[in-house]
Amino acid sequence: xxLLEKKAATSRRTPKPRRRFALPAPSTSVLFLIIAxxxxxxxxxxxxxVLLAALxxxxxxxxxxxxxxxxxxxxxxxxxxxxxxxxxxxLLCALAGVPLAFLFxxxxxxxxxxxxxxxALPLVLxxxxxxxxxxxxxxxxxxxxxxxxxVFHLSKAPWSLRGWGALLLFHTYTMYPFFYVLTGAGLQRxxxxxxxxxxxxxxxxARVLLRVTLPQLTPSLIAAALLTFMTSMAxxxxxxxxxxxxxxxxxxxxxxxxRGDTSIALTETVLLALISLAALIFFQRYEGTRxxxxxxxxxxxxxxxxxxxxxGRLLAACAAIAFSLLLALPIATLVLVSFSRDxxxxxxxxxxxxxxxxxxxxxTDVDARSVFGNSLLMAGIATLAALVWSFxxxxxxxxxxxxxWKRLINVLVLLPWALPGTVVAVSIAEAxxxxxxxxxSFILVGTFWILPVVYFLRFMPLVVRAVQAxxxxxxxxxxxxxxxxxxxxxxxxxRVRLPxxxxxxxxxxxxxxxxxxxxxxxxxxVFTPGNRPVSIAIxxxxxxxxxxxxxxxxxxxxxMIAIVMIVAGRLESRAR
Amino acid sequence: xxxxSLNNISKRFGATAxxxxxxxxxxxxxxxxxxxxxxxxxTTTLRIIAGLEAPDGGTVExxxxxxxxxxxxxxxxxxxxxxxxxxxxxxxxxxxAFGLRARGGRGISPTVREGSLQERVxxxxxxxxxxxxxxxxxxxxxxxxxxxxxxxxxxxxxxxLLLFDEPLSNLDVALREDTRRELRALVKRLDLTxxxxxxxxxxxxxxxxxxxxxSEGRVHQVGAPRELYENPANVFVAKFLGxxxxxxxxxxxxxxxxxxxxxxLEGGHTLIVSARHDQLMRLAVNxxxxxxxxxxxxxxxxDQDGSEAGNRLAARIEHLEFSGATTTITLDxxxxxxxxxVLQAEGFRIGHECVVTLPVDRMELLSES
Ligand SMILES: Nc1ncnc2c1ncn2[C@@H]1O[C@H](COP(=O)(O)OP(=O)(O)OP(=O)(O)O)[C@@H](O)[C@H]1O
Ligand SMILES: [Mg+2]
Numbered sequence: 007x008x009l010l011e012k013k014a015a016t017s018r019r020t021p022k023p024r025r026r027f028a029l030p031a032p033s034t035s036v037l038f039l040i041i042a043x044x045x046x047x048x049x050x051x052x053x054x055x056v057l058l059a060a061l062x063x064x065x066x067x068x069x070x071x072x073x074x075x076x077x078x079x080x081x082x083x084x085x086x087x088x089x090x091x092x093x094x095x096x097l098l099c100a101l102a103g104v105p106l107a108f109l110f111x112x113x114x115x116x117x118x119x120x121x122x123x124x125x126a127l128p129l130v131l132x133x134x135x136x137x138x139x140x141x142x143x144x145x146x147x148x149x150x151x152x153x154x155x156x157v158f159h160l161s162k163a164p165w166s167l168r169g170w171g172a173l174l175l176f177h178t179y180t181m182y183p184f185f186y187v188l189t190g191a192g193l194q195r196x197x198x199x200x201x202x203x204x205x206x207x208x209x210x211x212a213r214v215l216l217r218v219t220l221p222q223l224t225p226s227l228i229a230a231a232l233l234t235f236m237t238s239m240a241x242x243x244x245x246x247x248x249x250x251x252x253x254x255x256x257x258x259x260x261x262x263x264x265r266g267d268t269s270i271a272l273t274e275t276v277l278l279a280l281i282s283l284a285a286l287i288f289f290q291r292y293e294g295t296r297x298x299x300x301x302x303x304x305x306x307x308x309x310x311x312x313x314x315x316x317x318g319r320l321l322a323a324c325a326a327i328a329f330s331l332l333l334a335l336p337i338a339t340l341v342l343v344s345f346s347r348d349x350x351x352x353x354x355x356x357x358x359x360x361x362x363x364x365x366x367x368x369x370t371d372v373d374a375r376s377v378f379g380n381s382l383l384m385a386g387i388a389t390l391a392a393l394v395w396s397f398x399x400x401x402x403x404x405x406x407x408x409x410x411w412k413r414l415i416n417v418l419v420l421l422p423w424a425l426p427g428t429v430v431a432v433s434i435a436e437a438x439x440x441x442x443x444x445x446x447s448f449i450l451v452g453t454f455w456i457l458p459v460v461y462f463l464r465f466m467p468l469v470v471r472a473v474q475a476x477x478x479x480x481x482x483x484x485x486x487x488x489x490x491x492x493x494x495x496x497x498x499x500x501r502v503r504l505p506x507x508x509x510x511x512x513x514x515x516x517x518x519x520x521x522x523x524x525x526x527x528x529x530x531x532v533f534t535p536g537n538r539p540v541s542i543a544i545x546x547x548x549x550x551x552x553x554x555x556x557x558x559x560x561x562x563x564x565x566m567i568a569i570v571m572i573v574a575g576r577l578e579s580r581a582r
Numbered sequence: 583x584x585x586x587s588l589n590n591i592s593k594r595f596g597a598t599a600x601x602x603x604x605x606x607x608x609x610x611x612x613x614x615x616x617x618x619x620x621x622x623x624x625t626t627t628l629r630i631i632a633g634l635e636a637p638d639g640g641t642v643e644x645x646x647x648x649x650x651x652x653x654x655x656x657x658x659x660x661x662x663x664x665x666x667x668x669x670x671x672x673x674x675x676x677x678x679a680f681g682l683r684a685r686g687g688r689g690i691s692p693t694v695r696e697g698s699l700q701e702r703v704x705x706x707x708x709x710x711x712x713x714x715x716x717x718x719x720x721x722x723x724x725x726x727x728x729x730x731x732x733x734x735x736x737x738x739x740x741x742x743l744l745l746f747d748e749p750l751s752n753l754d755v756a757l758r759e760d761t762r763r764e765l766r767a768l769v770k771r772l773d774l775t776x777x778x779x780x781x782x783x784x785x786x787x788x789x790x791x792x793x794x795x796x797s798e799g800r801v802h803q804v805g806a807p808r809e810l811y812e813n814p815a816n817v818f819v820a821k822f823l824g825x826x827x828x829x830x831x832x833x834x835x836x837x838x839x840x841x842x843x844x845x846x847l848e849g850g851h852t853l854i855v856s857a858r859h860d861q862l863m864r865l866a867v868n869x870x871x872x873x874x875x876x877x878x879x880x881x882x883x884x885d886q887d888g889s890e891a892g893n894r895l896a897a898r899i900e901h902l903e904f905s906g907a908t909t910t911i912t913l914d915x916x917x918x919x920x921x922x923x924v925l926q927a928e929g930f931r932i933g934h935e936c937v938v939t940l941p942v943d944r945m946e947l948l949s950e951s
Contacts, residue, residue: 483667486634489654490661491681491739501680505671 037402044395045418048463051444052433053279053421059436060272075273080258085277088255091170092238095177099234100227102178103185106329110186111193114312115319117326124333126187128180130567131337132524134541135560137243138548139336140176141167142343142557145248149339152355168250176244179336181237185230192226193219232289239282240426242527247548255281256428260531263432275432279425286424337564344557351553364558374543374555378562381539384454385522388461389469393515395462396470401499404477423467430464431528454537460528465518472514476507513574520567583646585610585775586631586743591640592799593626600626601637602799608743608777613769615790616779619822623799624779625664628745631777633657644743655684660736661745665752666728668720674731675716678703681739706738707731709768726757733765737772744769744776750785762788783823787811795819811876817948820874827880827920828948829853829873838862841942844873849918853893853940857947864949872948877923879944882911883937884929893940899932913938 063071076082110122128136142148146163154164166172209217220227242256249257255278262271313319344364346357368374399419403412422430438450450456480503488498526541533542540559547556584607593601601623608614616624629635631642633654641650649657660681668677682699707713710730720728729749736744749765750758766789769776780786786793787807794804795818803815814820820828831844831853840856847870855873865871882897897915909927913920913936920938930936 481665481667483663483665484669486632486654487661487663487667487735488669488680488684489634490632490657490659490745491684491735492655492658493680493684494653494655497684501684502669506669 034402037398041398041402041415045415047444048434048459049418049421052437053425055437055442056272056275056279056429056433060269060276063269072273072276075269076277078270080253081270081274081277084253084255084258084274085281087253088239088278089281091173091177091241091252091254092235094174095181095238096231096234098174098178099182099185100231102182103230104189104227106182107186107189107193109322109325111190112311113322115322115326117323117330121326121330121333124330126183127333127337129183129187130520130571131180132521132526132541132560132563132567133180133241134243134526134544135340135524135563136180136336137176137247138544138556138560139340140179140244141247141548142553143336143339144172144175147353149355152353156355167248169248169252172248172250173241173244173252176248177238177241179332181234184233184237185227188226188230188233189223192223228289228292232286235285235289236282236424236426239278239285240428240527242426242428242530256426256527259428259432263531268436271432272436275429279429282424282426282429340557340560340564342557343553344561346554346557348552348554357554361554364554365562367555368558368562377538377540377543380537381523381541384458384461384537384539385519385525387458388465388522389515389519391458391462392466392469392518393511395466396473396511396514399470400473400477404474419470420467422463427464427525427527428531431460431531434460434463435532451532452534454534456532456534457529457537457539460532461522461525464525464528465522468518468521469511469514472517473507473511476510477503479510480506509577513577516570516574516577520563520570523566524563584608585612585645586777587643588627588631589641589643591627591630591637591642593623593630593635593637599799601630603640604796604799604801605640606794606801606804608775610775611773613766613776613778613789613791615786615793616777616796617783617786617790617793618781618796620781622796624781624796625747627796628661628747628777628779631743632659632661632745657743658739658741659743659745660739660741662729662732662736662747662749664747664749666732666749668728668731668735670721672720673716674707674712674718674720674723675703677720677731678706678716678735678738681735685739702738703734706734709737709772710734711764725752726761729753729761733768737768737774741774744774746776746778748780750780751782758785765789795822797822813946814874814948817872820872820946820948825877825921825923827875827877829875829918829920830870831873832870833862833865833867836867842947844871846873846918849895849916851893851895851915851918853945854942855945855947856942861947861949865947874946874948875940875944877910877921879941880920880922881939881941882913882922882924882930883939884934885937892942893945895938895940897936897938899930899934899936902927902930902932 058067060075061067061069061072063074106125110118110125131139144150145167146165148167151163151165151167154160155162158164240256241254242260245252245254245257246260255274259271259274259278262268262274313322343351343357345360345362347359347361347363350359351357368378399415403415434456435451438445438456441447441449450459484506485498485502488502493501523539524541525539526545529539529541530545533539538546540563544556544559547553547559586608588604588606591601591604592599604623604627606614606627616627618624626635630637633649633652633656637650641648643649644657669680672680679699682702703716704713707715710733712727712730712734715723715727715731720731723731729752732749750761753761762785778786778789780789790807792804792806793810795802795810797818803810803819805813810819811823814823814826817828820826830847832847834843834845834852838859840859841854842857842862844853844855845851846853853873895915895918897913897918897920899911900914900919901912903910903912904927908923908925909930911922911924911927911930913922915938922938
C-alpha cells in the first residue's frame with residue numbers, strides 16, 4: 007500500500023543546486039562585467055587614484071608624505087572647523103526639529119497642516135539657490151536688515167551675514183527637516199500602547215518621555231544625526247558665499263585647486279572622505295547596538311491629541327503660522343527679487359523696480375537658453391543612465407542568494423553617496439585629467455561628458471536605493487507565480503517586475519533629475535566654460551550683482567522641483 | 583507508474599533540514615495532501631515540486647521524466663499561493679490570461695489566438711463562478727473572490743498538476759468550508775491531479791484522497807484519511823490526527839498471534855490488543871510500548887454487566903465536557919486517564935463509578951516514532 011516508502015535503490019543522481027529566478031547564466035556574466043567595469047572606472051579607480059596620489063611625493067609612495075602635508079596647520083584647522091560646524095549643526099537641528107516634530111505629530115490645532123506641508127521645503131531647495139535666497143533675506147543688505155535699519159534709523163546694517171552665526175543659522179534652516187521628518191515618522195511608528203502601559207504603571211509624563219518614547223525614537227534620531235552631519239560636512243555653497251573666515255574643508259579643497267596646489271587639494275580630499283566614511287561607520291555601529299525591534303504588534307494607531315485650552319490653541323496656531331512664514335520667506339524673497347530689475351536694488355528695503363524682463367531674458371537670451379539646455383541635457387543623460395544602471399544592479403543583486411560579491415557591489419554602488427560632492431568631483435577630475443592606464447590618451451576633463459559622468463556617479467545611488475526599495479516591497483510570490491505560469495525571465499521582468507517597480511523607480515529618477523539640474527558643489531570643480539550648467543550661471547550672476555537674473559534662475563529651478571515633487575508623490579501613491 | 587514521484591528529496595536552509603529524505607508518489611487524478619504542523623517543510627516540498635526551489639539531493643520525476651532541474655516555467659504546473667500572489671497591476675482578465683499569454687500559442691494567427699484566449703479566460707472564470715468579473719481590479723475583490731481568481735489563473739493553463747499552498751487559510755471559517763467543497767468538486771470535474779498543502783487536519787480529510795503526514799521535514803505515513811486515522815503508523819501520526827488516548831504498556835505474552843496481552847503502566851490493567859504480526863516481531867516481551875485508542879471507540883456504561891466483548895475496566899468519571907452533539911468524558915481507571923466521546927451523556931455525573939470498554943479491534947499498537 008505504501009507506495010511512498012519505496013526507497014530509490016537505484017543510483018541516485020544528485021542535481022547540482024541551482025539558483026532559481028536568477029538570470030540565465032550568460033546574461034549574468036555579461037551584466038556582472040558591465041557593472042564591474044562601471045564600478046572600476048567610476049568608483050574604484052578615481053578614489054584609489056586620489057588616495058595613492060595623496061601618498062605620493064617625488065615618485066615615492068609613503069604615508070609619511072600624506073602626514074607631511076597633513077601637518078600643515080591650515081589643513082588640520084579646516085578639518086576641525088568642518089567637524090565643529092557639523093557637530094554644532096547636528097545639535098541645533100535636533101533642538102529645532104525634535105520639538106517641532108513632537109508638537110506637530112502629537113497635537114492637533116489650527117495651522118498644523120500648513121506647517122506640515124511646508125516643513126520639508128528647505129530639504130528640496132538646491133543648496134546654492136537656498137544660499138542666494140538667504141542672502142537676499144538676511145544678508146546685511148537684505149530685506150530684514152534694511153527694514154530694521156529703516157525702522158530704527160540705524161547708520162549701518164544691524165548685523166552682517168558672515169561667519170559662524172550665519173553658517174549655523176543657514177544650516178539649521180536647511181537641515182532641521184532631517185530631524186523633523188524622521189522624528190515625525192518615528193513617532194508615528196512608536197506604539198502608543200507602550201506609553202499608555204507605562205502611564206498605567208505609574209510613570210510620570212516626563213518619565214514616559216525619557217524612558218519609553220525617546221528610547222524608541224533612538225534609531226530615527228541617529229539616522230537624522232547621520233544625514234545632518236554628512237550634509238553639513240559636504241556643505242559648500244554657504245561657506246563659499248558667506249562663510250567669511252570660517253574655512254571648511256570643502257572650501258579649502260576648492261581654493262587649493264584654484265591656486266593649483268594639487269598636493270594640498272588631494273590630501274584634503276582624502277581627509278574629507280575619511281571623515282565622512284568614519285562618521286558613517288560610527289553612526290551605523292551605534293545604531294546597530296541600539297536597534298530596537300520594531301514591535302510587529304498591531305494596535306491602536308496614536309491619534310493626535312487636540313489641544314483643549316484656548317490659550318494653548320492660540321499659541322500653537324501662532325507658532326504654526328510663524329514657522330510656516332519662516333519657511334516660506336526665503337522663497338518668497340527669491341520670487342520677489344526675481345522680478346526686480348538688475349542693478350536697481352541698492353539701498354532700499356525692497357527692490358524698487360519690478361519687471362518680468364529677467365524671465366523674458368532667460369527665455370530669449372541665447373546664452374541663458376544654452377545654460378538651461380546644458381543642464382537639462384546633462385541631468386537628463388545622468389538620470390537616464392542612473393535608471394538603466396539601477397535596473398542592472400538590482401537585476402544582479404536583488405535576486406538569488408546573497409553572496410559576498412553582491413554585498414561588495416552594493417557597498418561600491420552606495421559609496422559615492424557617502425562621499426561629499428567635492429570628493430567625487432575632485433577624484434574624477436584628478437583621475438581622468440591626464441592620460442592613464444584605463445582610458446589611454448582620452449582625457450575626460452574638459453569635455454562635455456565630465457559633468458554627466460559626475461552627476462551620474464553622485465546621484466545613481468539614490469535611484470538604486472529607490473529601485474531596491476521598490477523591489478524589496480515587491481512580493482516575491484508574484485514573480486514566482488509568473489514563473490510557474492510559464493513566464494521566462496524576460497517576461498517576468500517586463501510584465502511583472504518592471505510595471506510594479508516603475509512608479510518607485512521613476513519617482514526616484516525624477517528627484518535625481520531635479521537635484522542634478524541645480525547641482526553646484528561638483529559642477530564648480532569640473533565644469534567647462536563652453537558647457538555651463540544653471541548653478542554656475544547663478545553664481546556668476548551673483549558675482550556681477552545681477553540679482554534679479556540670479557533669482558529668476560533659482561525660481562525656475564524651484565518651480566521645476568515643485569512640479570517633480572507633485573508628480574513623484576502621485577507616482578509613489580500609485581505604487582502603494 | 584505514478585504521475586509525480588519525489589525520490590529521497592532533501593533540502594537544507596543553513597542549519598535547518600527543511601525537507602529530509604522525502605519520498606512520495608502521486609497517482610494520476612488524485613487529490614493528494616501534504617499535512618503537518620507549522621514549519622515541517624510542506625511549503626518547501628511543494629516549492630520543490632513547482633521548481634521554485636532546487637533540492638539539495640534526490641530527484642523529482644513527472645510522468646517518468648526527471649524534472650529535478652527543469653525551470654518552473656517549463657513544468658506546466660498550476661500553483662495557488664497562500665496569499666494568492668495576484669498581479670496588482672493587472673485586472674482579473676489579464677491575471678487569468680497571464681499564463682496563457684506566457685505560454686503563447688505560437689504558430690496560431692494572432693486573431694484566432696486572441697479569440698480563443700478570450701474564450702478560455704471566460705471559461706476559467708465561469709468555472710470558479712466569477713463570470714463577468716474580467717474587468718475588475720484585483721484589489722477591489724473580496725478575499726474569497728481573490729482566492730477564486732487565483733484558482734482560475736492556475737486552471738486556465740490546463741495544468742498537468744495543480745499545486746495548492748494553504749489556499750484557504752486566509753478565508754473565514756464558513757467560507758472556508760464552502761470553498762473546500764467547491765474546490766474538490768472542481769478538481770474532480772476537470773479530472774486534474776492536485777497536491778494540497780495544509781496544516782489543518784479537518785481540511786485535509788475533507789479534501790484529499792490520500793495524505794502524507796509530515797513533521798520536521800520527514801514523511802511519517804501516507805494513506806487515505808480513514809487509514810491514517812484508524813491505523814496511525816506511529817506516535818506522531820496518532821497524536822497529530824485528532825484526539826487519541828495514548829496508553830503506556832508492557833507486552834506480556836511472547837506468542838506472535840494477533841491477540842496479545844499488554845499490561846498498562848498506569849493502573850496495571852491487562853489489555854488484549856490485536857496487533858499486526860510484523861509489529862509484534864519488532865517488540866520484545868516486557869518492553870514498554872504505546873497503545874492508542876480513539877475517544878469515540880471507548881464505550882462507557884453505568885452498570886457492571888455490559889455484554890460487549892473487550893477490555894473492561896472500572897473507572898470513575900472525573901469530568902464531563904458538553905459540546906453539543908457529543909460529550910467528552912474524562913475517566914480515571916485506577917490511575918489510567920482516558921477520554922471517551924459519547925453521544926448520550928445523560929445519567930452520568932462527576933464522581934460516579936462506571937465501566938469502560940476498550941474494544942480489542944479498535945486498539946492500536948504504535949511503533950516508536
Ligand atoms: N528561504 C528559507 N530560508 C531559510 N529557512 C527556510 C526558508 N524557507 C523555509 N525555511 C525553514 O524551513 C523549514 C520548513 O519551512 P516550510 O516553509 O517548508 O514550512 P511549512 O511546513 O510550510 O510551514 P507553515 O505551515 O508554517 O507554512 C522551517 O523551519 C523554515 O524556517
Ligand atoms: Mg507553508
